[in-house]
Amino acid sequence: MGNLTGKTALVTGGSRGIGRAIAERLGRDGARVGVHYNGNADAAKETVAAIEAAGGSAFAIQTTLGVPGDAQALWEAFDAQADGLDILVNNAGIDGIREPIGGTDEESFDRVVAVNAKAPFFITRLGLERLRDGGRIVNISTGLTHGFRMPELIAYTMTKAAIDSFTSVLAKEVGARGITVNAVAPGIVDTDMNAAWLRNDETQAHVSTLSPLGRVGQPGDIADVVGFLASADSRWVTGQWIDATGGALL
Incomplete structure (x- = not known):
């Protein structure tokens, strides 16, 4: 297999879009992949099947994030199928309410914070007990978080800025164990989540102009960056925010 043979990975939100591409990439590299999903069991089964069809190993685990006890429930499901962890990918997230500050109510704000910031924090906290x-x-x-300020995504952007800070601070704490912590920052990626507004010729043409490379990002573009960070080749990279926008922020 590949350079992750003998390793075990967990990808939250791993059944669709960028998460699925990451899960499949880690599987191709030899890792046994835990594919976490929220509610779409069919998508998770398809992802597991795709990894296995490519010669890899995977298993699906269901947990609803953003609710009390979510991290504990996730790890209990994980422990039932795996013994220890080598790679944790905190991918699951929601864009939440699409309103500027004046239209953002407290309940919607709390929801996006719970899924995008609180859940990764406590998933990681409990995961460190299992991470080798x-x-x-x-x-x-x-x-x-570094450009393209969009007022209608103010709450979402705040949660991801929290993830950026979490990444750099945690890297200092766990470095003594040889654990690296990095953040990967996609731009606009052609996923099902973006399909409603992105998949038309006019929008595709416009979005393509945002990158010097002249195209729209694909899930595999992000997965390949994660694949590098999951490998031994990234051993001297930690605490970093890695621009994976195709140069759209230049």
């Missing part, structure tokens, strides 16, 4: 020395933590951020 020399392990990898990869957090999925967004290019919005």
Whole structure:
């Protein structure tokens, strides 16, 4: 297999979009992948099947994030199928309410914070008990924290800025164990979540102009960056926010 043979990975939100691409990439590299999902069991089964069809090993685990006890429930489900962890990818997230500050109510704000910031924090906190020395933590951020300010995504952007800070501070704490912690920041990526507004010729053409590379980002573009960070080749990279926007912030 690949350079992750013998390793075990967990990808939250791993059944669709960027998460699925990450899960499949880690599986191709030899890791046994825990594919976490919220409610779409069919998508999780398809992802597991795709990894296995490519010669890898995977299992699905269901947990609803953003509710009390979510991290504990996730790890209980994980422990039932795996013994220890080498790679944790905090990918699960929601864009939440799409309103500027004046239209953002407290309940909607609390929901996006619970899923995007609180859940990764406590998933990681409990995960460190299982993560072997020399392990990898990869957090999925967004290019919005460094550019393209969008008032209608103010709450979402705040949660991802929290992830950026979490990444750099945690890297200092766990470095003594040889664990690296990095954040990967996608730009606009062609996923099902963006399909409603992105998948038309006019929008595709416009979005393509945002990158010097002249195209729209694909889930595999992000997964390959995560694949590097999950590998031994990234051993001297930690605490970093990695721009994976295709140069859209230049």
